[in-house]
Amino acid sequence: MLKRADTAPATAPADANASREAALSASIGADSSAARGTGRRVRRVGAVLAGAVVVLFIARVVLGSPVVYLDQLAQILAGETVPGLSFIVLEHRLPAASVGAMAGAALGLSGTVFQTLLRNPLASPDVIGVGYGAATAAVTGMLAFGLAGPLLSAVAFAGGLVVALFVYFMADSGKHTGGRFILIGIGVAAMLQAVLNYLLTRTDVRAAGDALHWLVGSLSSSTWERAGTILLSLVVLVPLTALAVSKLKILELGDDAASGLGLDVRRTRAALVVLGVALSACTIAVTGPIAFVAFLAGPLARLLAGRTNFACSAFVGAALVLAADFAGANLFGDISLPAGVITGALGAPFLLWLLVRSNKQGMGG
Amino acid sequence: MAQLTARSLSLGYDKSTIVADLSLELPAGEVTMIVGANGCGKSTLLRGMSRLLKPSGGSVVLDGKDIHAQPAREIAKVLGLLPQTPIAPDGITVRELVGRGRYPHQGWFRRWSSEDDDAVARAMHATGTEELSDRPIDELSGGQRQRVWIAMALAQETDLLLLDEPTTYLDVAHQLEVLDVVADLNRRRNTTVAIVLHDLNLAARYADHLVALKDGEIYAQGHPAAVVTETMVHDVFGMPSRVIPDPVAGTPLVLPIGRNRVVRDINHDENAARAAAGRPTGTLPPVPAAAAAGEGVRPADGDDRQSGGDGVVPAEGAGLRPALEACPTLAYTLTAVAATTLSPSYRRVTFTGEDLAHFGTGGHPLDLRIKLVIPGEGGGVDHFAALRPDGRIADADVTGWYRNWLQIDPAERGWLRTYSIRSFRPAGHPGNMGGHAEIDVDFVLHVKREDGRLVGGPASVWAATAEPGDTITMLGPNANRCGPDYAGIEFRPGSARRILLAGDETAAPAICSILETLPPGMTGNAFIEVPTVDDIQGSFTRSGVSVQWLPRGSNPHGEMLDNAVRSAVAIPAAGAVVAGREPEDIDVDETILWETAGGGNQPFYAWLAGEAGTIKELRRYLVRDAGMNRKQVSFMGYWRRGKSEM
Ligand SMILES: Cc1cc2nc3c(=O)[nH]c(=O)nc-3n(C[C@H](O)[C@H](O)[C@H](O)COP(=O)(O)OP(=O)(O)OC[C@H]3O[C@@H](n4cnc5c(N)ncnc54)[C@H](O)[C@@H]3O)c2cc1C
Numbered sequence A: 001m002l003k004r005a006d007t008a009p010a011t012a013p014a015d016a017n018a019s020r021e022a023a024l025s026a027s028i029g030a031d032s033s034a035a036r037g038t039g040r041r042v043r044r045v046g047a048v049l050a051g052a053v054v055v056l057f058i059a060r061v062v063l064g065s066p067v068v069y070l071d072q073l074a075q076i077l078a079g080e081t082v083p084g085l086s087f088i089v090l091e092h093r094l095p096a097a098s099v100g101a102m103a104g105a106a107l108g109l110s111g112t113v114f115q116t117l118l119r120n121p122l123a124s125p126d127v128i129g130v131g132y133g134a135a136t137a138a139v140t141g142m143l144a145f146g147l148a149g150p151l152l153s154a155v156a157f158a159g160g161l162v163v164a165l166f167v168y169f170m171a172d173s174g175k176h177t178g179g180r181f182i183l184i185g186i187g188v189a190a191m192l193q194a195v196l197n198y199l200l201t202r203t204d205v206r207a208a209g210d211a212l213h214w215l216v217g218s219l220s221s222s223t224w225e226r227a228g229t230i231l232l233s234l235v236v237l238v239p240l241t242a243l244a245v246s247k248l249k250i251l252e253l254g255d256d257a258a259s260g261l262g263l264d265v266r267r268t269r270a271a272l273v274v275l276g277v278a279l280s281a282c283t284i285a286v287t288g289p290i291a292f293v294a295f296l297a298g299p300l301a302r303l304l305a306g307r308t309n310f311a312c313s314a315f316v317g318a319a320l321v322l323a324a325d326f327a328g329a330n331l332f333g334d335i336s337l338p339a340g341v342i343t344g345a346l347g348a349p350f351l352l353w354l355l356v357r358s359n360k361q362g363m364g365g
Numbered sequence B: 001m002a003q004l005t006a007r008s009l010s011l012g013y014d015k016s017t018i019v020a021d022l023s024l025e026l027p028a029g030e031v032t033m034i035v036g037a038n039g040c041g042k043s044t045l046l047r048g049m050s051r052l053l054k055p056s057g058g059s060v061v062l063d064g065k066d067i068h069a070q071p072a073r074e075i076a077k078v079l080g081l082l083p084q085t086p087i088a089p090d091g092i093t094v095r096e097l098v099g100r101g102r103y104p105h106q107g108w109f110r111r112w113s114s115e116d117d118d119a120v121a122r123a124m125h126a127t128g129t130e131e132l133s134d135r136p137i138d139e140l141s142g143g144q145r146q147r148v149w150i151a152m153a154l155a156q157e158t159d160l161l162l163l164d165e166p167t168t169y170l171d172v173a174h175q176l177e178v179l180d181v182v183a184d185l186n187r188r189r190n191t192t193v194a195i196v197l198h199d200l201n202l203a204a205r206y207a208d209h210l211v212a213l214k215d216g217e218i219y220a221q222g223h224p225a226a227v228v229t230e231t232m233v234h235d236v237f238g239m240p241s242r243v244i245p246d247p248v249a250g251t252p253l254v255l256p257i258g259r260n261r262v263v264r265d266i267n268h269d270e271n272a273a274r275a276a277a278g279r280p281t282g283t284l285p286p287v288p289a290a291a292a293a294g295e296g297v298r299p300a301d302g303d304d305r306q307s308g309g310d311g312v313v314p315a316e317g318a319g320l321r322p323a324l325e326a327c328p329t330l331a332y333t334l335t336a337v338a339a340t341t342l343s344p345s346y347r348r349v350t351f352t353g354e355d356l357a358h359f360g361t362g363g364h365p366l367d368l369r370i371k372l373v374i375p376g377e378g379g380g381v382d383h384f385a386a387l388r389p390d391g392r393i394a395d396a397d398v399t400g401w402y403r404n405w406l407q408i409d410p411a412e413r414g415w416l417r418t419y420s421i422r423s424f425r426p427a428g429h430p431g432n433m434g435g436h437a438e439i440d441v442d443f444v445l446h447v448k449r450e451d452g453r454l455v456g457g458p459a460s461v462w463a464a465t466a467e468p469g470d471t472i473t474m475l476g477p478n479a480n481r482c483g484p485d486y487a488g489i490e491f492r493p494g495s496a497r498r499i500l501l502a503g504d505e506t507a508a509p510a511i512c513s514i515l516e517t518l519p520p521g522m523t524g525n526a527f528i529e530v531p532t533v534d535d536i537q538g539s540f541t542r543s544g545v546s547v548q549w550l551p552r553g554s555n556p557h558g559e560m561l562d563n564a565v566r567s568a569v570a571i572p573a574a575g576a577v578v579a580g581r582e583p584e585d586i587d588v589d590e591t592i593l594w595e596t597a598g599g600g601n602q603p604f605y606a607w608l609a610g611e612a613g614t615i616k617e618l619r620r621y622l623v624r625d626a627g628m629n630r631k632q633v634s635f636m637g638y639w640r641r642g643k644s645e646m
Helices: A002-007 A012-062 A070-078 A086-118 A130-145 A149-170 A179-202 A205-214 A224-251 A255-260 A265-287 A293-305 A310-330 A339-360 B042-049 B072-076 B094-100 B114-126 B142-155 B172-189 B200-206 B230-237 B268-277 B302-308 B354-358 B395-407 B458-465 B508-517 B559-568 B612-625
Strands: B004-013 B016-025 B031-036 B057-062 B079-082 B160-164 B192-196 B209-214 B217-222 B241-245 B252-256 B320-322 B329-343 B346-352 B369-374 B392-394 B415-420 B423-425 B438-444 B447-450 B453-456 B471-477 B498-503 B523-530 B544-551 B604-611 B633-639
Touching (some): A012 A310, A070 A086, A086 A310, A130 A265, A224 A265, A255 A265, A255 B079, A293 A339, B016 B057, B031 B042, B031 B200, B094 B114, B114 B142, B114 B172, B142 B172, B209 B230, B230 B241, B230 B544, B241 B544, B369 B458, B392 B395, B438 B508, B453 B458, B498 B508, B508 B604, B604 B612
Parallel strands (some): B160 B192, B498 B523
Antiparallel strands (some): B004 B057, B320 B392
């Protein structure tokens, strides 16, 4: 280094060398900045989405009737009692927003796991009936056995898993993840929805009113206890998902290539299915099936970030649920609509669009 | 180095067996190509050998351990695999995809490291994909994409690499691009490679070891030159074909014969000659411009000088006759005009000289033998003056010159060595460098360097150091006295329509020369054993004779030739034909093995030449075991191990 610095100014050839080196390093710099380009976009989008989640979270807490001003919010959070507001904020809006954010994130992750694993944007747990499986199991557990809390989550998980495995094996052990798989899933979902309806009509009216949100997911019955249940599940599931994603990245290359890289394809796939179901089920046990969040989060995040990214999917999921809940609570005057109605209204056209498109591409198998 | 072996491997899906009881060892450090018709089980075999498919019987052993008994990730550190249709995730960049190849080297806690970065850089460098590194995969062409996939497999940094149809869907240029990358890799890193390929010709060109699969069984395996034959193509691909040497690579080239569009009865030689001479008749060589530039219309030749009677002619006069009239064998003064090293073992020297106007037998030289006089220490005196075209010779010396020559002190007289005429081009031939006729002789170089000096047989050393301008004396047929029945030509197939030509590297020039003359109706086999793959040369024949070069490598001399001849000439079914009697023994250490025949009316004729011990074994096999009529075979010991020849 020193030597070159000494001689460089002295001789012409060294100068030429130096300038060539400069050009070289400039081009390398350009190269690696381009490489960072895609990564940077993902990070930027991720940051914006995280910001949006925070804003929506605060909006969900402060807006509505009554409106909570930020200084009041600060007081409440500091532990002071603001009459008429403290209860609404602490016992109603804050837990609802927390459940909404976490549920949305979990659904977003769950959907993206399924969509990537099965290489089909239609293959999200809500479309293929996994959500309704969890909901049906949860409602049964709740109405027939009076279950609640983590136990209810476990039952929901079991129900979702049963449906997932059923659809999976009906579609030839997951070999076909095209139209056939989706159609089986949609059929199962419709069937389970009927079962849910039946169960709810058979119970007494008060309980059914409480259980209405099992048909269209909502945050209205969120409590701190339920938020705690979701948080507990996420504390376990999110690190597992992070690990699984590194394997999913290999699985994405196709079964043969993945085996060639030393991945145990069958076990990895089974683990990912279980993980995806668990992420869905832990939220559904609390909020009911919030339609299409799992289905929309992945593709929307992709659209924004330019590629599949699980963190972005989680943020989009959280933002979707918070926004839908906020809209349902505040935009329709006196009527308060559950979040699931809003997401359902948003998701259905997208589902139709995808179905039409996949049909055109002949994903009949 | 990693060693992958299939032992009595059976593979199948559900209940149908596709590969049954197959054993295969991938030669370490070599490129193995697996070929076969569609559905023969070649891809299944690769899947079985790479752990994608659990065997229904037998095992696949990697470095002594069953691959299904080891953790997948451990295997993936040694054995890389590129499947037929890997899937590129949307939007992924080249570098990221290549990076995924590092997966087996990362653990639960070991994350991306600089070692991984280096491996990715090396893989991208080896495949020339660096410039693409930040491009999304979806933007690349098929060939580029395939190179990226190979880079991913390379980043895995395994000793073994299995590729399943890496060239499917690629155009020809990209197919070569991909195979070249793999070949480079094999050469540079010594990676053992196995490739399933559907293109037989490309497989033959790039393989060190070729495995032909038929109905889930190995039909043949070995060097492509030994495996790719018309019979193999017929049996394995169910297709008639011609196998010729690839003019580009020298490896076997399969030309399929369909039912239509087959050229019949075209005399390529004649057409080529006509085209080259630029005249429709093409039989008479045009008068060379240089020679015609003399005073008369007749080119200057020996006759002029002879009638001129200058001082070279011995003074005695009486009782002497012009050698040109008297001697069937003349001594020609030749000058080397070119000396080219064709391959590690061959050096071609092109000779010319005005004497050559008298050389020949009037026909194609076939396996015509000549003798070269390698100069000794002495020199100065011309011991062959009387045999020169302008010489005059006593009657006694016409037959006695050889005895006389033997009387001379060996150190002074030099050495007589026998060689074949690889090609003879009369004056005016378009391929000639000068105005006179030219001769090519292909010398086998069996020399080594000791203390900076070349050591070996005198002829071999001479050839190894020959330069244009060197002169030498050659003894060969006098065109005035010799016809096509000249005794120095041994190839006499008579009315045979099927022939066998077999020989080692010293016989290759003769065999190649013979092949060029064979008519289209002729069929059979030519086997030529040469020291290395690089010694395989282009050979041309219009006939249906299938030519196979057998690169010896580390096999003992003659072994491959022996096997090839045995597989081409089967032993008759026991009892159906009375096998021949044991031929009388020839002690090749004492005498020369030289048993020639020809001109017969049998349908089959064999011509075998090479190292005497090898030829002796083949003689025993053909005469005793296969019961061949000895009138239909020529056996010629061209040289003897440990002995000098004259
Ligand atoms: C009819 C006929 C045609 C021939 N045509 C050709 C031809 O076209 N091209 C050609 O190269 N040869 C040809 N040969 C063979 C050639 O004559 C011998 O190889 C000859 O021994 C070479 O002479 P030398 O002076 O190099 O070696 P020599 O002095 O004869 O032998 C020295 C040593 O080298 C060994 N030796 C000789 N030849 C070989 C060899 N090829 N490989 C390894 N060791 C060897 C001998 O056993 C001996 O130990 C032909 C022989 C005959 C009879």
